[in-house]
Amino acid sequence: CDIPISGVRAVHGKDVAHVAEELAACEVACTAVGAGALPHVAPAIAAGLLLRYSREAPPLNILVCENLHEAGKVLRDLVARHLPADRRDDILTRAGFPQAVVSRMVPIQPAVPPEPLMIRVEAYKRLPIDASAIVGRLPDIVGVEPVTNFAAHEARKLFTHNCGHATLGYLGWEQGYTYGYEALASPVVRPILDAVLSETGEALIRRFGFDRSEHEAHVADLLERFANVELGDTCFRLARDPIRKLGPQDRLVGAARLCEETGVEPAAVVQVIAAALRFDSPDDHSAVELQKRIREEGLSLVLRTVCGLEPGENLTRMVEDAYRKRG
Missing domain, CATH: 3.40.50.720 (NAD(P)-binding Rossmann-like Domain)
Incomplete structure (x- = not known):
């Protein structure tokens, strides 16, 4: 209104x-x-x-x-x-x-x-x-x-809201969807999104002590907002600038690290990291640069310099495996 x-x-x-x-x-x-x-x-x-x-x-x-x-x-x-x-x-x-x-x-x-x-x-x-x-x-x-616990709310925004948006963006783009709400309704994307938010939610609860019922209500409200057709949010907008969004402390790798640190296996988050590494829109400078670096430098060096993932780490191996399976 x-x-x-x-x-x-x-x-x-x-x-x-x-x-x-x-x-x-x-x-x-x-x-x-x-x-x-x-x-x-x-x-x-x-x-x-x-x-x-x-x-x-x-x-x-x-x-x-x-x-x-x-x-x-x-x-x-x-x-x-x-x-x-x-x-x-x-x-x-x-x-x-x-x-x-x-x-x-x-x-x-x-x-x-x-x-x-x-x-x-x-x-x-x-x-x-x-x-x-x-x-x-x-x-x-x-x-x-x-x-009083501002760091907790800041982390929840990054690893729930921003991470969830990135999931819709990269997986939605991969599946050929235009809008985030279309990806949200996808039988392929939605189960992975739910798993991502389950992993990051458990990690946030363990790290910051969020009340489980309150956090689950927060996620349910967020998903309802993601479904708002009036927002018109595109998968391209949610996915653009992958080099920044794949940074060591950002919404994807940062979420996976938090999961590791709290004893949660980031299996679904890793799938989104792999999809982000394959985001190849010609209309996004960052995506073009990322694909160029992967071709010229190799995946291992890009994971190290962009994501802060060192060779031999368990998380690195998980991402490499997921990346190859999406090829």
Whole structure:
């Protein structure tokens, strides 16, 4: 349904003085600009914090809603560079940079929306944030959930949501599906997805102590959201950039490592890693580069340099076997 949002004003991000004035007067701030843009907004944030300090305003919390590991620390360090050295520490003690786990999915927007500012999103509205990074008082905001075990929620997003999406992307692409929801309904893909989420779920419960019933409900809700046809998420989008997604700490190899460390065999996760290694869309630069490296360097070297999988490791042998079987 359409929900009009009123009481909105806009300030150009490059107008540092105007942004600083807004930050000096607000109760809470947040960023959702993309990790690559954080260096560009840091100067305005620093100017706003300096202004608040000079006016003896209350502490300000800046919710960092970016898909970046330790995004709160990254932004804090960037802002610190733009603060005067003699007041830097005092100013930073009055600013919080709580990182958020952003899980709301946004469908592909129409090229020409009916209204210039219209945006379509799913109904999901939970936003866990790092409670330990809050300074002073944070206003009550619907959906914002300060959590004490933030690392656990961050890991669950990566190894449940992101890992699940990657599974739909790579296996769906392999099976010739266009959309993630089509792959979800596939009698080939769905059993592997269920096995993947079972493996990572068990590993997360063992590592972080999630309540089993709560985690199972979380996964069931996530699968229901994955099935949303309105999102229009393509297997290509879910699979693109395989070199990054196959990184040692990322959603696939990182999930397999967590399984190993907690005594869970990552048999299904390994199948997805193998499918990712064979993702060969000519429309994705990363996929083209990955296939070129496998051809020229060999699978063993790629597993070592891209995935951090050393020759002779049990996980390496599992991936190599799964890769060959998919050829």
